[in-house]
Amino acid sequence: MRVAVTGANGLLGGEAVAQLAGKHEVLALGRGPCRLPAGPFRWAEADLGDGRSLERALLDFRAEAVLHAGAHTDVDGCERDPEGAWRVNVGGTEQAARACRALRARLVAVSTDYVFDGRAGPYAEEDLPCPRGAYARTKLCGEEAALLIAPGAAVARVSVVYSGRPGAKATFATQIVEKLSRGEQVKAFDDQWVSPTLAASGAATCLELLLESDHAGVLHASGATVLDRVDFARRVARRFGLPEEIVGVPTASVKLPAPRPLRGGLRVDRACRLLRAAPIGVDEAIDRFHAEWQLRRA
Numbered sequence: 001m002r003v004a005v006t007g008a009n010g011l012l013g014g015e016a017v018a019q020l021a022g023k024h025e026v027l028a029l030g031r032g033p034c035r036l037p038a039g040p041f042r043w044a045e046a047d048l049g050d051g052r053s054l055e056r057a058l059l060d061f062r063a064e065a066v067l068h069a070g071a072h073t074d075v076d077g078c079e080r081d082p083e084g085a086w087r088v089n090v091g092g093t094e095q096a097a098r099a100c101r102a103l104r105a106r107l108v109a110v111s112t113d114y115v116f117d118g119r120a121g122p123y124a125e126e127d128l129p130c131p132r133g134a135y136a137r138t139k140l141c142g143e144e145a146a147l148l149i150a151p152g153a154a155v156a157r158v159s160v161v162y163s164g165r166p167g168a169k170a171t172f173a174t175q176i177v178e179k180l181s182r183g184e185q186v187k188a189f190d191d192q193w194v195s196p197t198l199a200a201s202g203a204a205t206c207l208e209l210l211l212e213s214d215h216a217g218v219l220h221a222s223g224a225t226v227l228d229r230v231d232f233a234r235r236v237a238r239r240f241g242l243p244e245e246i247v248g249v250p251t252a253s254v255k256l257p258a259p260r261p262l263r264g265g266l267r268v269d270r271a272c273r274l275l276r277a278a279p280i281g282v283d284e285a286i287d288r289f290h291a292e293w294q295l296r297r298a
């Protein structure tokens, strides 16, 4: 099958390309040159924010399935540049959806728990979104573009994505390991409840949804455990055999441009019922994260 992945230099898109390569004809799409290890896939540059590059690339490839994982994911950057956030998160998803409609291709668009305001999480698919901030609003509008324009599309929501793979970008999880290894203290928000999503596991869930399921509409595809960031950091420290020098701080103690949902996180019961590559619990995910991290030393 001809499968395209956007955001292929990113955490989740990169994992998806690695899992697809060799099994399907894969077009990896991203901004600028490819930063993935070489493999049996093609690379094309496509800007999500220019209104046409992505659509044209998908049409040229005659995609049969599209995992749309590309996005402007810098939450505070989106707040400072709401027009840019709209162009990429809404316009980019609109491009993917238009191409999928024209090609009768299946679309899975990746989204976020930030579509909820974080007053009453963890949230199920039926709960009403209430986005706060530019990132959250543009991601929710992107969801609507996918569901409205591409017949039978699915939206896969994840939360706090991380990966230990060599070359994967820095995240809260990698900072915990790096800081504690240097003997530094880690500060973590103790009032943010999240569903951390190991990129490899989230990508597997999204790909099964894309290629082996006809589920249409929203599906929560994050990690299966909802916990606060201090608890997450402690579990990472323990698994890596590092001192638990973790200090909880309230979100309000740091002046951030964009609001953060506090009582967030996602319920994943539906994905667990529907899919074999179902969301996994946090300790299993951290075990895999630890195994990925060992590859950095190899």
Ligand SMILES: NC(=O)c1ccc[n+]([C@@H]2O[C@H](COP(=O)([O-])OP(=O)(O)OC[C@H]3O[C@@H](n4cnc5c(N)ncnc54)[C@H](OP(=O)(O)O)[C@@H]3O)[C@@H](O)[C@H]2O)c1
Pocket (backbone or CB within 6 Å): 006, 007, 008, 009, 010, 011, 012, 013, 030, 031, 032, 046, 047, 048, 049, 068, 069, 070, 071, 072, 073, 088, 110, 111, 112, 113, 139, 158, 159, 160, 161, 162, 169
């Ligand atoms: N990261 C999280 O914690 C998190 C949490 C909840 C939901 N999500 C959602 O999960 C999905 C996957 O994100 P991720 O975790 O893999 O984040 P990521 O690592 O930041 O990946 C996003 C990718 O999109 C690319 N991109 C940004 N602007 C672009 C543009 N104008 N044209 C082309 N490509 C562009 C980025 O390119 P560069 O690599 O060049 O920057 C990056 O490779 C997104 O839909 C995101 O909203 C992420």
